[in-house]
Amino acid sequence: MTQTETTCLRPSSTQDVADIIMDAAAAGQTLAITGNGTRQGFGNPVTASRTLELGGLDQVAFYEPEDLVIRAGVGLTLDELEHMLAQKSQYLPFEPPRYTGLYGTDGRRSTLGGAVATALSGPRRILCGAVRDFVLGVEGVNGQGDVFKAGGRTMKNVTGYDLSKLVTGACGTLAALTSITLKVLPAPRAELTLVVPAGTLEDDRALFEKIRALPLGVSGLARRVAADECCEVVIRVEGTIPGVAGNRQVLEGLLPTPPRVAEQEESRALWQDIRELSCLAPRADELVWRVNLPATAMPVFVDEARRAGCISRFFVDWAGGVVFSTMRGVQPEVDALRYRKMAEKIGARAMLLRAPDPIRSQFGAFPPVAAGVAALERRTRAAFDPAGIFNPGRMTVQA
Amino acid sequence: MQMPEPSQAIMNQRDALAVALRQIVGQEWVISDEAERRPYQCDGITAYMAMPLLVVLPGSAAEVQQILRLCHEKGVKVVPRGSGTSLSGGALPLEDGILLVTSRLCNVLEVDAANRVARVQPGVPNIKISEAVQHLGLCYMPDPSSQLISTIGGNVAENAGGVHCLKYGVTANHILGLEAVLMTGEILHLGGAYLGAAEGELDLMGVLTGSEGLLAMVTEIAVRLEPVPEVARVISMSFPSVEEACACVGAIVGAGIIPAGLEFMDRKVLDAVSVLIRETFDSSTAALLLCELDGTAVEVDALVDVVSDVARAQGAIETKVSTTEEERQRIWSSRKLAFSAIGKLCPDYYCTDGTIPRNKLPEVLNKMADMSVKYGLDYANCFHAGDGNLHPIIMYDAAKPGDLEKAEAFGADVLIACVDAGGVLSGEHGVGVEKRDLMTHQFTEIDLNQQQMVKCAFDPAELLNPGKVFPTACRCAEFGRMHVRNGAVRFPDIPRF
């Protein structure tokens, strides 16, 4: 999507956002909602009359470490946010990826709002939950220019509908979020990662299952391509220093070969690479996929997809529950359809993480949902944005 | 507390409706006899009662679908019900509506240990899930105190919490997929039976969770299973003042520790339970904290030391750490018995569940003491301190004229104080009818309208559990045509129930 300077609006207050939206609604104009625009490649391409860039709403309203809560404008960058938390030995457990390498944008400018709107959760998902599990409250502006709030700042809250969850992952199609209240957690004091050579996919999946069955609080379980192009299984443990040492011993007993151990900084860098999908190293002309599936179905699915030429390079995260892959199809249009069909057959969800605009427009970045759910999604969108002025087409393929 | 006026026209159709419903679920599963309907008159709040038009017990999602379709056609209201333990009146029947009870939908459908998921029907009592997977070393984490009785469907509808949700999260964090039936009878599948099955969908599952039966009838749930922690130990910490106990809550979290549970009991509760457990508490103890730590043995040992040090630094008189499972259970028994112990002190009690930022605990607790004087009613405090979820127990005597009203007013004042302290009306019990009319204190008209618009997307006829959660009807038809400006008063003329 290309926009000229004059059609990009960058307000610095919630009231300005509301005014812009009210004007746009009155004028029958559509708006592309962005943070700092670092993830325009995610979801379907949007064509809109103007761009509403919310990166200017970057104030921290409050941060109360002892209450594990922070509220900030959606424009606060994830880097700033994480830096601030780190100073109090806290962190965002959902490990939001930036996908700098993937989209060729400046990940340092990725915003909190973008992280919540795209709801991409990192490797710690298997232990700690997803982005939605940490969003306590939001403030936003609906498609009629009304400023509303939902949720709150307390850890528990069953007061009215949980609209905070609904807007999380809605890719800005429901509301222009202006501020977000997050639950944060104390950062683990110690971490380390055990690395062993990968076996067959089924061996590795079985190992994942065995490890996850134990109450060790393992916070990362992936199978990735290492620098030397060999595959390896990586296992992350976090916690207190004695706790981590104890878990290491237990895990070493389960592994087929003695592991290499990556401690602290090295472990951190390793998981950052996984979070950012670095080991996929997609070529410019390759499509990038993410498939969520039952871990038990992963080995067969990957083998078949490779044989069918739908997967060229891949790695597995979430203990086998997600496969990231590249596609080098001669005819990506044909292969994209085939791959998605293969996923659908086993109830998996294939998301097109990166592809040229025409392909995403044609197939939809998100896997299609059943007709009834799609209709309810449509009605729900209309409940926020009756005229459909926000991010038209971002999540749905227009008929 | 006012409910929408029942429709005489609908009530007149009772017999015909019973016949039609019996054709769907079978003769015996529609309860029309008045004496048999009586046990369903209220949920966990006995102060609010109404006789349901009919009680219907479906045996499958397909039956639920047909029932809802029929009721939708005939304009009959429907109130979903699990075990009826709701403490906010969410399952309070309507005289012109049927009560749709899930007790026959009580099967664990599938346990998939490898993917750590179980698929269950909504009428399964919470504890049954953990029991069904115990032999695998797994459990379902959310553990409301009512877990022996309350159903997973009710838990989803109320987004139930529990003692362990400080560390493990509430119901919403453990649901991977839902099957739900809209009022029109349309069946929806949201998410699925694996982690990440809902990625890329609008989070309709998230908004259904905690929607108190107003959006759809949940007919199947895929829940996350977790390995049972290797060990759990509890530390009992006594403090000479409420303030010091509260400060200790913040200090523990501030030390980078998220306990599995962190519970608070005041002196009145301790005195009440000491009779039951035949144990006395040191006379200088004004408040007790119970802090549970779980994980691997090594990890827990390390944390026990840190928490004990923090407690002492915060002025704890005494700290006791459980060394055996038996001892842990004994220490917890005081907390588990708290409500029944208070029940022995007074004819009736009333408990709300406002939630506040942890650092506002002393402030709000002090305000409660003033309110007690104002209303001339005694109260006690026993609550989930770790997540700031208050459960003030207000003691009254329903036989005394005016006492219930005073207790309700006291409760409402506490909730208002919670909202004013930056908190919310309900942490885990839901709004129901009990807190319905206070919603305008927490939310602006615009906030509430936005929520009600979502209701209109799910149930535009407003037949599913009406009169709950929102102080006014939705008027979905008007919303559809409306175009109003920011800040304008939207419905100055809407009658309150």
Ligand SMILES: Cc1cc2nc3c(=O)[nH]c(=O)nc-3n(C[C@H](O)[C@H](O)[C@H](O)COP(=O)(O)OP(=O)(O)OC[C@H]3O[C@@H](n4cnc5c(N)ncnc54)[C@H](O)[C@@H]3O)c2cc1C
């Ligand atoms: C002694 C006691 C202790 C408690 N402790 C806790 C606690 O620790 N934590 C906590 O969170 N709560 C607690 N509660 C409150 C209560 O147990 C919970 O709210 C519970 O989730 C209600 O479950 P239920 O099956 O009894 O639902 P019900 O009371 O029958 O219904 C509750 C609500 O859910 C709706 N509903 C029920 N089933 C469905 C369905 N299948 N689809 C759609 N809507 C449905 C109903 O319409 C109603 O609005 C306690 C209650 C008691 C009496």
